[in-house]
Amino acid sequence: MIRPRFVFSRPLGIGIFFSYLYGVVSSVQGGLSFNDILPEDPKMYDKMKPPKKDGKPTKVFFHVTVMGLDSINEGSMTYAADIFFAQTWKDPRLRLPENMTSEYRLLEVQWLENMWRPDSYFKNAKSVTFQTMTIPNHYVWLYQNKDILYMVKLTLTLSCAMNFATYPHDTQTCSLQMESLSYTTDDLLFDWEETMPLAVDENIELPQLDLVKTERGDCTQVYSTGNFTCLQVIFTLKRRLGYYLFHTYIPTCLIVIMSWVSFWIKPEAVPARVTLGVTSLLTLSTQHAKSQASLPPVSYIKAIDIFMSSCTFFVFLSLMEYALVNVVLEDEQATFRQMNNVSTSSINIIS
Numbered sequence: 001m002i003r004p005r006f007v008f009s010r011p012l013g014i015g016i017f018f019s020y021l022y023g024v025v026s027s028v029q030g031g032l033s034f035n036d037i038l039p040e041d042p043k044m045y046d047k048m049k050p051p052k053k054d055g056k057p058t059k060v061f062f063h064v065t066v067m068g069l070d071s072i073n074e075g076s077m078t079y080a081a082d083i084f085f086a087q088t089w090k091d092p093r094l095r096l097p098e099n100m101t102s103e104y105r106l107l108e109v110q111w112l113e114n115m116w117r118p119d120s121y122f123k124n125a126k127s128v129t130f131q132t133m134t135i136p137n138h139y140v141w142l143y144q145n146k147d148i149l150y151m152v153k154l155t156l157t158l159s160c161a162m163n164f165a166t167y168p169h170d171t172q173t174c175s176l177q178m179e180s181l182s183y184t185t186d187d188l189l190f191d192w193e194e195t196m197p198l199a200v201d202e203n204i205e206l207p208q209l210d211l212v213k214t215e216r217g218d219c220t221q222v223y224s225t226g227n228f229t230c231l232q233v234i235f236t237l238k239r240r241l242g243y244y245l246f247h248t249y250i251p252t253c254l255i256v257i258m259s260w261v262s263f264w265i266k267p268e269a270v271p272a273r274v275t276l277g278v279t280s281l282l283t284l285s286t287q288h289a290k291s292q293a294s295l296p297p298v299s300y301i302k303a304i305d306i307f308m309s310s311c312t313f314f315v316f317l318s319l320m321e322y323a324l325v326n327v328v329l330e331d332e333q334a335t336f337r338q339m340n341n342v343s344t345s346s347i348n349i350i351s
Contacts, residue, residue, distance in 0.1 A: 032097055032099075032107075034114060036095070037096070037097060037111075037142065039094075044093070045093055045094075046116075047114055047116045048116070050116055050183060050187050050188055051089070051091040052187065053092065058090075058189070059089065059189050059190075059191055060089045060188065060189070060190050060191070061088040061192065061193045062085075062086065062087060062191070062192055062197065062231055063084075063085075063086040063193040063197055063198070063199075064084070064086075064198050064233055065198075065200075065201075066081060066082075066198075066199070066204070066214070067082040067083065067084065067201050068080075068082040068204060069204050069211065069235065072160075072206065072208075072237070074162060074164070074294050075294060075296055077159060077161060078126060078157055078158060078159055078160060079157075079158055079160055080155065080157050080158070081156045081158060082153075082154075083153070083154055083156065083176070084151060084152075084153050085151065085152050085154055085178075086149060086152075086193070087120065087151075088147055088148065088149045088150075088193065089117075089147070090145070090146055090147050090148070091116060091148055094115075094146055094148075096142070103143065103144055104141045104144070105141070106139060106140070107141070107142050108140070109139060109140050111140070112140060118180065118188065118190075119180055119181040119182050119183060119188075120180060120181070120190070121178070121179060122156060122176065122177065123177035123178065123179040124158050124159045124175060124176070124177050125157065125158050126158065127156070128156055128157075129154065129155040129156075130152070130153075130154060131154065137152065138150070138151060138153070156176070158174070158175075160174035160175070164302050165300060165301075165303070166302070166303050167239070167303055168239050168241065168244040168248075168304060169241070169303055170238075170239050171212075171236065171237065171238045171239070172236075173237075174234075174235045174237060175232045176232060176233040176235075177219050177230060177231075177232040178190065178230065178232070179219070179221070179228055180228050180229050180230070183228070184225070184226035185220065185226070185228070185229050186226070188229055189229050190231045192216055192231065197216060206237070208239060208243055209238065209240065210238045210239075210240060211237055212236050212238045213235075213236035214233065214234070214235055215236070216231070216232070216233060217232045217234050218231060218232070219232040248287065248291050249307070251287065252284065252287050252307070252308065252311050253311070255280050255284055255287070255315070256311050256315055258276070259276060259277055259280035259314070259315045260318060262276045262277060263318070267322070267325050267326060267329050270326075273322050274319075277318055277322065280315045281312065281316065281319070284311055284315060287308070288308040291308065292304075
């Protein structure tokens, strides 16, 4: 079975555009209508029934081209993806047009409303945007062997369950799940396209994360109504440390070191030492709040919490050190005054 090769490149988009124009012109010239591809008796075609052969479930082959990942939001635990999504299946019930001489023929996309097609949906999608500029970004091809290829360009907002226990040294795993809505595995099976199932743009660049790995997987799940076929693309994202190094770690360490300056200030300089310690504590509190600004209020302890709490504890110890020094100094001064009074009294008695 021959299918178009899916390679991420600009020529692909240009080729799709001109193929679309060529198909429209050919359709007009050839006068092709939907009835031309239906069986001789249209009643034999039921668009609600998958084209099963010998009682076996219909197989649908997927191809996904990931053109972009962005808008990763830790607060809402979502991310956005731009993809080309292609589905290929065989429907032997259809007829080939009499004037079809090429390997494939471009069909009117609206005909899909009267044809059987997979009921695939994006399981973890919060919103799906269909691209319409400059023309609707989807097309349907009918091959000589009665394979049907349907490709569409989409922008998805997807949910991603993130764990921030090691934040900001965390690695997140986000998925793109495609599941059948109403057909069980007895009627429909999803599989990956053999020649090129997945293509990812190598130039994807994220502000704070690196895309370290992309995998394909199976997410078929058992529900109370049966088994529903499901495929997924898994993205492994590792957080970059540079931003947090210069905006959190280094400034916080400098604040702690600054609080130690009070050790070299005379104990008698009470305002200077107390002001330095309290200011350091307040600055650390602000720094801690800033480091949590982009995160949801999770109930478990994160790595950044341990670091900030440790720094706060060291600054607090510097304040306690001054309190201890102040108490010891007061005791020494009281003892000195008492000894001075005794000496003065002794001199007065002698004189």
